[in-house]
Amino acid sequence: MKIRVFVSLKDGVLDPQGKAVGHALETLGFSGIGEVRVNRVVDVDVPAKTAADAIAQGEAMARALLANEVIEDFSIEVAE
Secondary structure (H helix, E strand, O other), X not given: OEEEEEEEEOOOOOOHHHHHHHHHXXXXXXXXXXXXXXXXXXXXXXXXXXXXXXXXXXXXXXXXXXXXXXXXXXEEEEOO
């Protein structure tokens, strides 16, 4: 079963990559844009029979490796 793990910086944590992307977009002529935040999406094929088991495995993976819970939030969904 495939899961998708979304990892994003918590509110209030500076995002230098987002700032760089925002600046580059303005340089390219995209004016009036607001704050830009860069997030990660990790797709994983897990050995699970149920969606609940797949999400539980994804949460364990996120807590162990995929997200730094001090500065990042994450969410899991079962991918179609």
